[in-house]
Every structure is written in structure tokens, then in C-alpha cells.
Amino acid sequence: MSRIVMKFGGTSMAGIERIRSVALRVKREVDAGNQVAVVVSAMAGETDRLVNFCREASSLYDPKEYDVVVSAGEQITSGLLAIALQAVGVPARSWMGWQLPIRTSDGHASARIGEIDTTALNESLARGEVAVIPGFQGVATGERVTTLGRGGSDTSAVAIAAAMQADRCDIYTDVDGVYTTDPRIVPRARKLKRVTYEEMLELASVGAKVLQTRSVGLAMKEKVRVQVLSSFTDADAPMADTLPGTMIVGEDELGQEDIDVERQLITGIAHDKNEAKITLTSVPDKPGSVGAIFTPLAQANINVDMIVQNVAHSTGSTDVTFTVPGADLARSLEVLGNAQGEIGYAELVHDTRVAKISVVGVGMRSHAGVAATMFETLGARSINIQAITTSEIKVSVLIEEDYTELAVRVLHTAYGLDSEDAA
Amino acid sequence: MSRIVMKFGGTSMAGIERIRSVALRVKREVDAGNQVAVVVSAMAGETDRLVNFCREASSLYDPKEYDVVVSAGEQITSGLLAIALQAVGVPARSWMGWQLPIRTSDGHASARIGEIDTTALNESLARGEVAVIPGFQGVATGERVTTLGRGGSDTSAVAIAAAMQADRCDIYTDVDGVYTTDPRIVPRARKLKRVTYEEMLELASVGAKVLQTRSVGLAMKEKVRVQVLSSFTDADAPMADTLPGTMIVGEDELGQEDIDVERQLITGIAHDKNEAKITLTSVPDKPGSVGAIFTPLAQANINVDMIVQNVAHSTGSTDVTFTVPGADLARSLEVLGNAQGEIGYAELVHDTRVAKISVVGVGMRSHAGVAATMFETLGARSINIQAITTSEIKVSVLIEEDYTELAVRVLHTAYGLDSEDAA
Numbered sequence: 001m002s003r004i005v006m007k008f009g010g011t012s013m014a015g016i017e018r019i020r021s022v023a024l025r026v027k028r029e030v031d032a033g034n035q036v037a038v039v040v041s042a043m044a045g046e047t048d049r050l051v052n053f054c055r056e057a058s059s060l061y062d063p064k065e066y067d068v069v070v071s072a073g074e075q076i077t078s079g080l081l082a083i084a085l086q087a088v089g090v091p092a093r094s095w096m097g098w099q100l101p102i103r104t105s106d107g108h109a110s111a112r113i114g115e116i117d118t119t120a121l122n123e124s125l126a127r128g129e130v131a132v133i134p135g136f137q138g139v140a141t142g143e144r145v146t147t148l149g150r151g152g153s154d155t156s157a158v159a160i161a162a163a164m165q166a167d168r169c170d171i172y173t174d175v176d177g178v179y180t181t182d183p184r185i186v187p188r189a190r191k192l193k194r195v196t197y198e199e200m201l202e203l204a205s206v207g208a209k210v211l212q213t214r215s216v217g218l219a220m221k222e223k224v225r226v227q228v229l230s231s232f233t234d235a236d237a238p239m240a241d242t243l244p245g246t247m248i249v250g251e252d253e254l255g256q257e258d259i260d261v262e263r264q265l266i267t268g269i270a271h272d273k274n275e276a277k278i279t280l281t282s283v284p285d286k287p288g289s290v291g292a293i294f295t296p297l298a299q300a301n302i303n304v305d306m307i308v309q310n311v312a313h314s315t316g317s318t319d320v321t322f323t324v325p326g327a328d329l330a331r332s333l334e335v336l337g338n339a340q341g342e343i344g345y346a347e348l349v350h351d352t353r354v355a356k357i358s359v360v361g362v363g364m365r366s367h368a369g370v371a372a373t374m375f376e377t378l379g380a381r382s383i384n385i386q387a388i389t390t391s392e393i394k395v396s397v398l399i400e401e402d403y404t405e406l407a408v409r410v411l412h413t414a415y416g417l418d419s420e421d422a423a
Numbered sequence: 424m425s426r427i428v429m430k431f432g433g434t435s436m437a438g439i440e441r442i443r444s445v446a447l448r449v450k451r452e453v454d455a456g457n458q459v460a461v462v463v464s465a466m467a468g469e470t471d472r473l474v475n476f477c478r479e480a481s482s483l484y485d486p487k488e489y490d491v492v493v494s495a496g497e498q499i500t501s502g503l504l505a506i507a508l509q510a511v512g513v514p515a516r517s518w519m520g521w522q523l524p525i526r527t528s529d530g531h532a533s534a535r536i537g538e539i540d541t542t543a544l545n546e547s548l549a550r551g552e553v554a555v556i557p558g559f560q561g562v563a564t565g566e567r568v569t570t571l572g573r574g575g576s577d578t579s580a581v582a583i584a585a586a587m588q589a590d591r592c593d594i595y596t597d598v599d600g601v602y603t604t605d606p607r608i609v610p611r612a613r614k615l616k617r618v619t620y621e622e623m624l625e626l627a628s629v630g631a632k633v634l635q636t637r638s639v640g641l642a643m644k645e646k647v648r649v650q651v652l653s654s655f656t657d658a659d660a661p662m663a664d665t666l667p668g669t670m671i672v673g674e675d676e677l678g679q680e681d682i683d684v685e686r687q688l689i690t691g692i693a694h695d696k697n698e699a700k701i702t703l704t705s706v707p708d709k710p711g712s713v714g715a716i717f718t719p720l721a722q723a724n725i726n727v728d729m730i731v732q733n734v735a736h737s738t739g740s741t742d743v744t745f746t747v748p749g750a751d752l753a754r755s756l757e758v759l760g761n762a763q764g765e766i767g768y769a770e771l772v773h774d775t776r777v778a779k780i781s782v783v784g785v786g787m788r789s790h791a792g793v794a795a796t797m798f799e800t801l802g803a804r805s806i807n808i809q810a811i812t813t814s815e816i817k818v819s820v821l822i823e824e825d826y827t828e829l830a831v832r833v834l835h836t837a838y839g840l841d842s843e844d845a846a
Contacts, residue, residue, distance in 0.1 A: 053503055065517055083484045083485055
């Protein structure tokens with residue numbers, strides 16, 4: 001017997017027919033002798049509908065009341081899934097966040113999960129009931145309902161898996177696993193059997209939108225084995241012995257097999273078109289001028305990503321280039337415009353037609369030459385590199401946006417990631 | 424300062440624009456110095472949507488989970504109204520049934536309200552906050568969510584008014600009060616300033632669909648002054664001195680004015696086309712045969728209303744006629760069909776083309792002749808009376824459905840209820 005958390009997203013819950021097939025999938029795990037808790041999202045589109053009601057009611061809505069409104073979406077689907085499970089002969093009951101309870105911080109609309117009381121949950125599982133738990137919600141001090149912020153249901157699932165010491169947390173989504181890169185760009189992309197938490201964090205944060213980043217961080221911290229599976233292809237049914245999704249595991253769990261035979265130096269290639277590049281020209285090359293740029297941005301809560309400072313001109317000034325999230329560009333330009341006197345730059349130039357390409361893999365720790373291969377491969381196609389950042393398990397470059405697909409494809413081949421069967 | 428409960432139905436909550444005007448109406452009461460709790464229904468149509476989801480998920484749905492699903496409708500509107508109130512500068516917060524809590528019986532999907540804990544509510548009101556409370560919901564033992572059955576929000580409002588010892592419970596609805604009869608049938612129908620609980624019970628249960636019957640019974644028991652007002656006409660604004668809806672009060676609160684000058688013997692005339700007439704012919708006229716008819720109906724939970732037993736034929740048999748709710752007709756026929764051997768009737772005849780016309784008024788207690796006036800008035804128009812029932816404050820007759828409007832009109836005139844200004 002295993003203890004399993006299964007999490008289903010909004011597309012899987014969109015309508016009674018889909019909820020019924022979710023119920024059948026849960027039933028298979030129950031029939032295999034497992035104890036199961038299911039975490040559900042709201043029906044696709046429902047959270048948007050509820051969020052819009054709040055915005056219409058007031059642009060400055062009270063997050064405490066927003067949480068009351070939007071948490072209703074998952075409340076509805078958890079009741080419906082419990083009904084659908086009972087209809088196929090599986091004992092089930094729903095547990096709202098306040099009923100378990102799932103304690104969270106007071107940060108309404110973006111609360112963080114604290115302690116989850118599993119006493120009642122464990123008793124229910126021991127009675128052979130499936131527990132259906134709305135994702136995305138909890139309860140704060142004063143018994144007020146909270147939500148975790150958009151995409152929070154993945155985090156709920158991982159947190160519940162940790163609290164109930166589940167053997168596995170299966171995240172059903174509309175992709176069937178994590179790929180070496182976006183299969184829409186590279187048809188020969190391969191599905192990964194295993195990926196480490198750290199790789200997943202890098203892949204998720206640079207645009208492989210499979211799992212919410214926060215949930216991966218939590219899984220890493222709590223050592224929860226997370227599996228990404230498709231809700232739609234029946235071939236991906238979570239039968240006892242076949243686990244054809246992608247497991248997200250600790251580095252120590254990568255088998256010899258992963259490292260020697262199948263696994264390449266690089267695990268995956270991500271791209272992100274949502275960055276914007278900002279260049280300040282002729283910044284005085286003296287102590288304090290870089291601080292004058294980045295301090296006001298930090299104060300405005302803007303995350304600066306890649307930074308390049310050119311060699312100083314003979315005039316004693318330099319150009320400073322960096323990227324910010326595209327959504328923060330307008331605010332960044334305003335902040336920097338206000339600080340022109342203090343920074344003393346000549347011109348403020350920006351460019352949104354850029355893309356960040358990242359190669360990610362724990363294997364690169366022990367192998368030199370990963371970055372060199374990247375630069376050579378892109379250079380051979382005359383793709384100009386505008387900025388570079390590296391971490392222990394990632395190399396990212398900024399290029400002109402038009403070259404995104406070409407760059408991903410040639411790098412995928414260069415690192416030996418292409419599958420032998422064309423998809 | 425008064426303590427007031429205001430209740431708004433689904434039409435008043437249908438969309439943010441309407442919720443905003445509800446907020447303005449609540450603000451007026453607050454600005455007048457009152458402590459206010461607001462009880463809200465779900466947006467019009469939302470409860471039906473949620474009920475249908477449950478039915479689609481399983482025709483034999485678990486009422487515990489049904490309650491989780493359908494209670495979400497009022498949860499949403501209470502959060503939204505709290506936001507809309509804050510947006511017009513009125514401090515407000517929502518209180519779910521489980522938060523106050525509103526304790527109910529375990530009868531999921533048709534729970535009865537037990538104790539309401541007003542400790543937190545009173546503190547909140549004392550802080551100057553408007554309490555927004557979802558109608559229709561509560562919490563049972565084991566902290567499971569319950570609902571009160573359709574139309575339960577009126578009952579919630581009255582129960583909360585009783586618990587917080589409110590001076591008044593204002594029910595906003597899409598009519599602007601209780602009329603002497605349906606104004607669509609009789610344009611000269613008059614709005615009543617005051618009606619007693621007992622009259623309202625009779626008027627509601629025979630088809631004046633202004634208030635849920637259960638809520639009127641509860642108001643009578645708890646001596647809650649209920650006022651029915653329109654949510655739509657601004658002329659009916661609940662300003663301090665003008666209360667132009669209908670107050671539902673105890674008989675002792677009827678002023679001398681009501682009794683002597685304005686008030687007629689008869690308060691109102693109701694009609695109900697949802698009854699069905701059943702006749703059993705040639706039932707043996709012997710002890711036990713009536714019991715053989717009505718016992719199986721009672722066991723099947725069918726409410727029999729008007730009963731007429733004809734004088735026995737010379738053959739020693741009689742015809743028995745009675746009415747049942749139209750919705751229960753098919754089931755009644757089945758029950759009686761199965762019992763034919765035991766009852767020993769010849770034929771089972773039914774007719775749905777009937778209507779019940781009732782004249783209601785506490786004044787008839789002290790005046791003879793009310794029934795006689797009714798029979799004479801209908802007789803003068805050649806309207807045949809098929810059955811009669813009376814209570815202390817009501818006389819009801821069953822007639823052919825086609826004569827409903829005519830009967831209501833002539834009775835309205837006969838009892839002196841016509842307004843002097845044509846509407």
C-alpha cells in the first residue's frame with residue numbers, strides 16, 4: 001500500500017464529464033490498494049470569472065474578501081469530485097481548507113502554507129475514504145479563509161503530500177511530462193524520465209510552464225517525490241508498475257542509469273520571451289554609479305536578471321545593460337528616468353525583442369565546456385549573444401527574439417538531446 | 424440607533440452593478456446610525472447551475488457534498504458585497520455560516536437552524552462593521568457545511584434577526600410589499616401596510632410567493648418584525664421615517680387604525696393553480712375505508728389538502744374527492760392504484776385544471792358571513808365550487824381553473840378591497 005496525492009488542474013475539472021473521468025482515474029489507484037488524497041483546482045475559467053467579479057466590485061478590493069470569493073471555485077469542484085467518486089463506488093469526502101485545517105500565513109491572496117493538521121485526514125484515509133481537498137486555499141488566524149496566489153494548487157498538493165508523508169505526489173496536467181525542450185519548437189524533444197528539483201526550478205522559472213515554481217521549491221525542501229503526468233492520454237494511466245510521466249526527485253535519486261547511459265550533460269533547454277533589455281549609455285565609470293542604478297529598482301520590487309557592464313570608454317564612462325521582466329518594463333523606465341540626475345547616464349534605451357535561452361543540467365557541474373559549446377553553436381549560426389548569466393547548473397544567454405526557435409533547435413542537437421524517433 | 428437585518432434575494436445580487444446598488448442601500452441605513460447585518464442570496468441562476476452540476480455528477484448525490492457545492496453561491500455574493508460596501512466607505516466583513524457559527528441540524532440539503540452564536544457578530548457590529556452573511560447555509564456537527572433547502576435565505580435572515588435581537592428584518596424582493604391580491608390579475612389591488620404572521624402564512628402557503636413560508640413561521644415564533652420591500656424602486660428606500668413596504672407583525676401590533684378605518688374584514692385573496700384534484704368513485708361507505716385512502720398517502724409523504732366526502736349513495740357507497748400538490752399527482756395515483764384492492768373504489772379520476780381561491784383575514788374571526796359572501800359572489804357568476812376548506816382566518820374553495828382570474832376579481836370587489844385609484 002502506498003499513500004498518494006493526486007492533483008488535477010482546471011482543465012481536468014472543466015465540466016462533469018471530465019470530473020467523472022478524474023473519478024475513474026482515482027478509482028484505479030484505490031483499487032490498487034492505495035490511500036489517496038486528491039487536490040483539485042477550480043473549473044477552467046472559473047477563477048478568472050471570480051477574480052473579475054472582485055475587480056469589478058472594487059479595484060482596491062480587500063484581499064480577505066477576495067479570498068472568500070475566489071476560494072469558492074475549488075470548493076465547488078471538490079464537492080463535485082466527491083459526488084462523482086461515490087457514484088463509481090469509491091467512499092469519498094471533501095475537506096475544505098478550514099476543515100482539516102490547512103493553516104497559512106495571514107498574507108491574503110498570496111498566503112504561505114504553514115502547518116497542516118492531518119489528524120482527521122489520516123483517520124478518514126484509514127477508514128478507506130478518498131479525501132478530496134480544494135487546492136489554493138487555507139485558513140489564517142481568526143479563521144479567515146486564505147488563498148495561495150494563482151497556480152497555488154500545485155503547492156497545496158505538495159504541502160499535503162509532505163504533511164501526510166505520501167509516497168508520491170502525482171500532478172496531472174495538460175502535458176504528459178517534462179521535455180528536454182518545448183516540443184512545439186523541437187519535434188524531436190524527448191520526455192525526461194527523471195529531473196532533479198534544482199533542474200526543474202531552473203526550467204520552470206525560465207518558461208517551461210509545467211509546475212508552479214513555488215511547489216517545486218517546497219517539494220525540494222520537503223523531499224516530496226513529484227510526478228508530472230497527463231490527465232488526458234489514457235496511456236499515461238498511473239498503473240502500479242508503469243509510471244510514464246516525469247519524476248521530479250533529489251539528485252541522490254538519479255540512478256546510475258540516468259547518469260551514464262541515458263542522461264546527457266544537459267537536461268533541458270528553456271526559452272523565455274518575456275524579458276526586456278534596458279541599456280543606460282555613458283554611465284560615469286566611478287564607485288557608486290552601479291548602486292545608483294539598481295538600488296531604486298530593488299526598492300520598486302523589480303527583479304533585475306542579466307547584467308552586463310561594458311569595458312569603460314576612454315572617456316571614463318561605460319554602458320550598463322540588464323534585463324527585467326517585460327511586465328515591469330514601464331515601471332523600470334519610470335524609476336530610472338526619475339534617477340537620471342543621480343546616475344548621470346546619457347541615454348536610456350530599451351528593447352523588448354529579446355529572448356533568454358537557458359541550458360540546464362546538474363551534469364554540467366562536473367563537466368567543463370558546456371558554456372563554450374553554447375557560444376560556438378550559436379556563433380556558427382551567426383546568432384549574436386547580448387548578455388550571459390550562469391549558475392552552477394545553468395547557462396543563459398540573451399539573443400534577438402527572432403532567433404529563439406533556431407537557437408533552441410541547434411542547441412538541442414548540439415547537446416545530443418534529439419530523440420532518435422522523430423515525433 | 425436600531426439593529427437591522429437586511430436580506431437581498433438573487434435578483435438583487437445578479438451582477439456587480441446590482442451588488443453596488445445594494446451596497447448604497449445598506450450605506451443609507453448605516454449613515455442613519457443603525458447597526459446592520461446583511462443576509463444575501465446567490466446570484467440569480469447560480470444555485471440552479473450548482474444544483475445541476477450535482478445532479479449531473481450523480482442522480483443519487485450525497486447531500487453533504489451537495490451542500491459544499493451549492494453553499495458556494497452565497498459565499499461568493501457575500502464576499503463581493505463586503506468588497507462593494509468597503510468601496511463606498513462602509514466597513515464590512517463577510518461571515519460564513521461556519522465562522523459565526525450558525526448551527527443547524529444534520530439534515531443536509533434541508534437543515535433546520537438551531538443556535539446562532541452572536542458573540543463575534545455583536546463585537547463586529549459594535550466596531551461599526553456591517554456583517555455580510557450568506558443566507559441558506561450553516562454548519563452541522565462534525566463541522567460539515569449544511570444548507571437549508573431552496574428559499575432558505577429568508578429563514579436565515581429571520582433567524583439572524585431573532586438571534587441578534589434586531590429591531591427589524593427587512594426583506595428586499597422583486598415585489599414592493601404584500602398586496603390584497605395579485606396585482607397582475609386585479610390592477611386595483613392595494614399594498615397592505617401591515618399583515619399579521621398568521622395571515623402571511625396563509626397567503627404565502629396558498630401562492631402569494633413573497634416570503635418563504637418557513638421564514639414566516641419562524642418570525643411568528645420569535646416575534647421578529649419582518650418588512651417586505653422592493654429592491655428596485657428607489658421610492659421604497661428604507662429612510663428613517665418612511666417605511667412603505669409591508670410590515671409583518673403580531674396581531675397585537677395591529678393599530679386601531681388598521682382595524683377600524685383602513686383594514687377590511689378580509690386582508691387578501693390568494694390563488695393557487697398548483698393543486699390537482701383526485702376523485703375515487705364508489706368507495707364502500709363503511710368504517711376504515713377513508714383511512715385506507717389517506718394512510719398510504721401520508722406514508723408516501725404526500726400532503727392532502729381539501730377533502731370532500733359525498734353523501735352516501737343508496738347503494739351504500741360514496742365518492743371521495745381531495746386535492747394534492749400537482750407535483751405529487753403521479754405518485755399519488757400510483758399509491759392509490761396499488762391500494763385499490765384494500766380501498767375497494769370503482770374508478771380513480773383526476774383533474775389538474777382546478778384552482779384554489781382563498782380569502783384570508785384575522786378580521787373574520789369576529790365576523791360571521793365571510794364564507795356566505797364568498798359562495799354568493801361566486802354563485803352570482805355561475806362559478807361552481809368543487810370543494811371547500813376553512814380555518815379560523817381563511818376560507819378556501821376549489822373551482823375550475825379557467826375561472827381563477829374572474830373569481831379573484833369579483834371577490835376582491837365584494838370584500839371592499841379595491842383601491843380607489845386604479846393602478
